Amino acid sequence: MSAPEKVTVQVEGRRLSLSNLAKVLYPAAGTTKAAVIDYYTRIAPVLLRHLAGRPLTVRRFPNGVDGTTFFEKNAPSHTPDWVRKVRLPSPGSTRSRESIDYLVVEETATLVWLANLAALELHVPMWRVDDDGRPMNPDRLVVDLDPGPPAGLVECARVALLARAALAADGLHAWPKTSGGKGLQLYAGLDGSAAWEVVHRHARVLAEGLERHHPGLVVSSMTKAVRRGKVLVDWSQNNAAKTTVAPYSLRAQPEPTASTPVTWAEVEAAAESGNPAGLRFLSADALDRVATLGDLFDAVFDDPGRLG
Numbered sequence: 001m002s003a004p005e006k007v008t009v010q011v012e013g014r015r016l017s018l019s020n021l022a023k024v025l026y027p028a029a030g031t032t033k034a035a036v037i038d039y040y041t042r043i044a045p046v047l048l049r050h051l052a053g054r055p056l057t058v059r060r061f062p063n064g065v066d067g068t069t070f071f072e073k074n075a076p077s078h079t080p081d082w083v084r085k086v087r088l089p090s091p092g093s094t095r096s097r098e099s100i101d102y103l104v105v106e107e108t109a110t111l112v113w114l115a116n117l118a119a120l121e122l123h124v125p126m127w128r129v130d131d132d133g134r135p136m137n138p139d140r141l142v143v144d145l146d147p148g149p150p151a152g153l154v155e156c157a158r159v160a161l162l163a164r165a166a167l168a169a170d171g172l173h174a175w176p177k178t179s180g181g182k183g184l185q186l187y188a189g190l191d192g193s194a195a196w197e198v199v200h201r202h203a204r205v206l207a208e209g210l211e212r213h214h215p216g217l218v219v220s221s222m223t224k225a226v227r228r229g230k231v232l233v234d235w236s237q238n239n240a241a242k243t244t245v246a247p248y249s250l251r252a253q254p255e256p257t258a259s260t261p262v263t264w265a266e267v268e269a270a271a272e273s274g275n276p277a278g279l280r281f282l283s284a285d286a287l288d289r290v291a292t293l294g295d296l297f298d299a300v301f302d303d304p305g306r307l308g
Contacts, residue, residue, distance in 0.1 A: 011041070014082060014109035018116045025064040025118060028254040036250065037115040039283045043258075044108040046295040047248040053128030055086060055102035057243045058114060059121035065252045072119070075101045083110050086133035104129070120250045123243035127196065135240070136192060138199045140300060141172065141307075142244050143186040143206070144179075144234035148219070148227030153276035156184040157267045159210070159218055159231040164264070166206050172305040175297060176267050178279055180251030180259035183231075184267070185244065187297070189304040196240040202307055203235035247297045248286055258286040261296035 006019045021034040040047070057073045074097075075085050084104040090097045105111060105122070114122070126140040143163050145156040160176055163186055167174045172188040179185055190199065207220035210233055219230040237244050251257045260281040270279050281289070289296075 009112075011109040011112050012107060014080070014107070016109060016113055016116070018112075023064070025061060025120065026254065026256050027064055027066055029256060031256050033116070033118065035283075036118075036120065036256070037112055039250065039256070039258075039287070040111040040115045041108060042287055043248050043283075043290065044111050046290055046297075047111070047122075047246065048105065048108070049295070049301070050247045050297065051105040051122065051124060053104060053130075054124035054246075055088060055129065056105055057102075057123040058117075058119035059123065059252065060117060060119045061252060062118045064118075065120070065254070069252065071123075073100050073102060075103050076117075079103065080113065083113070086129050088129075088133075088135065120252055122246045122249040124246050125240065125243050126199070126238060127240065137190075137194060138196050138238065138240075139190050139192050139304065141167075141188045141190055141199050141203060142237050143167070143174070143188075143203065144232075144237045144244060145184045145186070146179075146232040146234055147182055148224070148230050148232065151229050151231055152182060153178075153184065153279045154270055154274050155217065155231050156182075157271040157276075157279065159214075159233065160184050160186060160267050161271055162210055162214060162218070163206070163233065166210060170202070170206075170305075170307075172307075173299070173303050175261065175300050176264065177247055177259055177261040177297065178257075178281060179245060180249065180257045180281075181253060184279070185259075187300050189300045189302070191304040191306050194307040196238065198307055200235070200238045203238045207233035207235040248290075250283060256283045257281060258283045260286045260289065263293075263296060 009016050023033045059071050061069050085101045087099050087101050090100045126138040164174045174186040174188045210218045211220040245259045249259050
């Protein structure tokens with residue numbers, strides 16, 4: 001007997017209609033929409049803290065990761081009335097919109113609703129909005145490490161160790177996670193006293209300093225011609241208009257990888273051994289790690305630094 005086209009579920013008191021649960025969203029792995037919904041439901045206890053208060057951009061794959069994809073910032077017209085939305089200015093919008101109604105994910109039911117829309121990837125900025133929906137200063141600085149082939153995760157691990165030391169010299173403690181794709185990302189918690197322009201400038205100076213001291217391994221320019229075999233330290237992600245994939249978000253890879261927090265010991269092991277296998281995690285791995293290790297990214301909240 002085939003699965004029903006639609007089912008109605010209750011998620012923490014919210015009534016949701018889910019459809020096409022047997023639809024395969026990761027063909028190479030055979031992962032269905034039902035499995036994606038299950039993942040986001042089970043990872044919610046740790047994921048929600050990293051989404052709370054942050055205007056959301058999703059990347060949707062209605063026909064799976066091999067099909068057409070699109071980024072979506074504006075809340076769909078059929079958004080349930082219980083999902084939080086914030087209206088923010090949209091200068092320079094490609095659609096000439098003066099403002100955008102962003103979703104803000106604050107409960108498991110919203111994650112389930114988004115997963116039902118095949119919103120596989122969840123991207124958020126380094127800042128939050130307050131209770132009235134007004135943007136606050138950044139509470140995170142991100143160092144996004146993007147390798148230019150043939151460089152890969154091993155080279156990213158080596159640059160991550162250099163970036164950790166550079167951040168520590170500035171009084172900032174960094175915490176690593178995989179991008180869920182080919183790179184790594186380091187987050188440093190901030191106390192919110194510095195405007196985004198200050199954070200942006202600090203990240204750029206850090207990236208350019210790493211390039212200056214390690215020119216054979218690091219590049220700070222996004223020009224593709226100079227990136228081959230090196231790791232781009234992408235400081236631009238600290239722009240107020242930019243977003244980065246959220247911790248524990250799925251990624252649109254052939255298999256359902258997840259952006260997964262890791263320990264510095266794991267980063268060191270990859271850098272020393274030259275083996276990247278310990279820095280690649282599927283959704284099931286992310287769930288197992290949370291069950292065993294807890295949320296390795298909690299410390300980003302608990303240890304904020306100060307710039308300026």
